Amino acid sequence: MVRAAQRNPSANSVSDRIAGKSLTLAALLVAALILWVVVDVLWQGAGRLSWEFVTTAPSDVGRAGGIAPMLVATMLILAVCLAAATPMAIATAIWLAEFAAAGRALRLSLDVLAGMPSIVFGLFGYVFFVHMLGLGFSILAGGLTLACMVLPVVTRACEESLRALPDGYRLGCAALGVSRAATLWRLQLPAAMPGLAVGIVLGIGRALAETAALLYTSGYVDRMPTSFSDSGRALSIHIFDMSMNVPGGDRGAYGTALVLLVMLIGINAVVFAISTWWSETRLEQA
């Protein structure tokens, strides 16, 4: 590493020291900026947070009461999104990792899709799911729109984890005359499971954070949803609505943001734990 250069006394010049200082300064600035946002949310949101806040329905357009219906709606949207996206993503990942000799076009299309602005997915969902399939403003429409959005992320993560498996699995099974389907099902998918889990959890993170794609698909209704065809307001939309459209709604917005942030930190921790555990076990295998 560059650190090796430090042992060379003649190289430790003035420019090195200036560079070291300014890079440290930049890193401090970045950390300060991020902490500013995070601490702001923690500080302002903590005052609003209570057990009642997460278990009661909002009243007075959200100024009072809690966020229980939004929590439920968010979970339902997430469930629809995962139910649709996971099987497709894993199947596509298997195709890309195991069968497609030249999956360039598919990979490129997935990469482009991954960079597509979420409002474009929102427009697509609004036309296709809400109008054309006649789902209306519903949790179903919102979840399916999100599924399109997270598909590329999940697919690429799953593909990576399948590719990381040793070739010996395939060759060994082929030599034993085990069918490809059985090899996949019995050996490769279980072995790649932690990687698949990371991919899915990454998708959950993306879906939870999304707002623009849901504006015109799952709608604004802030009541407890009773079915998938009900309109449901996601947490992120609630934050937007409270901060933009409700005078005196900032506190509620911060409280909701804190809840969402805690959920995302939890998800982050899960990804981190799974990937650490996985790389450790793989090191043991090696």
Next chain:
Amino acid sequence: MRWMVAIGGLAAVMGAVWALSPAPSATGGTGRDQSRLVVTGSSTVAPLLGEIAKHYEVHMSAARVDVQTGGSARGITDVRQGLADIGMVSRTLKDNESDLHAYPIARDGIGLIVHADNPLSDIRTAQVQAIYTGAVTHWRELGGLDQPTTVVHKAEGRSTLELFLAHFGLHNTDVRPHMVIGDNAQGIKAVAGNRAAIGYVSIGAAEYAIEQGTPIKLLSLDGKPANSGRVRAGDYPLTRTLTLVTSAPAAGVARRFIDYLLSEQARDVVVGQYFAPLAP
């Protein structure tokens, strides 16, 4: 090569879907059950209908009423496409909207609002025109604060915007805004958060916000105080009729809901939201 063929095939399939897909029909294929009423449209009417829906569900029927905001235009589009049972429109219908059935429910005015700290209490038509066209850019010229004005304007397509422009004889192309907002609530919030701001919103929404302690002030227009009482008395120059629309004559749950809305029981809710009930 195989991928090119595949993409070509896909494109052909998509093209076919595109060409064959039916235009959304007026009846709508949503297959919603009869016990649910979907109401979309004007953000001015939405808080009122939301409140009445709660009362209706408690007192009258187990039906679920979902109220979605999105503006008068969306109310009309959604009803035409069958996405909503009832559309909310914060104006009277235009000539090209005569295919819909209209049910007027209340009257509302459009009032100019400033921050509560602004010493101004009355504004003249000419002053509004000057502020919104950028001829006046400082509150000092109007005897207000010692700050440049922040003009809050509405985004395209809002009926409040259309009525405001028509009343003051302005063209949207001449308006010089500093901030463009969507709903009434957003306008109220923007003005409450900026001492130098001026905006125009539904009088009902503004009065409700003032009662909630929001630091804004309704300006009287050419000496006529802006409040729901004056709107009701027909003594305020800039008013409109809030209307519900349906694609076919209202029947079933929709009919019962509209009847409830116009009944004596719902009248208190209308007044509580600072709208003027229609004279019975």
Next chain:
Amino acid sequence: MTSWLASISPPSRRDRWLQWCLRATAWVVGGILLFLLLFLLREAWPVLRDVGLMPLFDDPSWHPTEGRYNLLPMLAGTLYAAVGALLIAAPLGWACAAYAVYFAPRRLAAWLQKLIALAAGIPSVVYGLWGLVVLVPLIAAYQPPGASLIAAVLVLAVMILPTIILLTESALRSVPRELLHGAAALGLGQWGSLRRVVVPAARSGLLAAMVLAAARALGETMAVLMVAGNVVQFPATVWDPIRTLSANIALEMAYAMDHHRAALFASGLVLALLVIALMLMAACLHSPCPARESRRGRWA
């Protein structure tokens, strides 16, 4: 990496069936992008057919209810905000990534890593909330009205920082150690080896990080909608409010009918094409052309 195509035994019937299922799913997934673009085009078609393409760029203004559909001010707003954010975030992000990879004590680097991973997961609407409640009043105190191009630039910069840092870090880590050892042997200092060896070797990765962050900034809707003021105009100064293409869609979609609605879909199409161009650029950077490969060979 051997694939099934290269394996020895012939596929069984079940395998064929599986393969067809997987292929069909892959096609569907690959078709989403095409499907999406086709739908945007379909909905934008009325305005393209009746009004034409050019008025979208040379009408006098954006007043769709009066039949004026100029998207240029919003295209400019989008580009100004994204470029401004990049100008701030890219140097900071590169520096922070270089610090984390080469200079930071190991434990500090691990903490920094966690913080940045957390920041990368924060929803854009939360950045918008922070901008609206904290940043805009600060700017308004200095130069009203506060909601402005500079607010959008700052919020976007903070938002894309984690993206830039994470991607830059992985580009820096992929520089072979041998290069660094060689640089040290030649007597280059830390700064010298970073500037003369690491940056040239990781250049395509650094650029790809920029391009991906730019795509994110261009497409961002909520955070910008909340802080930019949303006035359709070419900003004269950074204190002027702007509206971006994405904010335009979110703000007016609910209220739009007929050609107005179609024009909004057209602006979505413009946005999508912009991002596609950027992503293709990023893809080219990721799989470098042969010439660059050979140059890298000379360093190694």
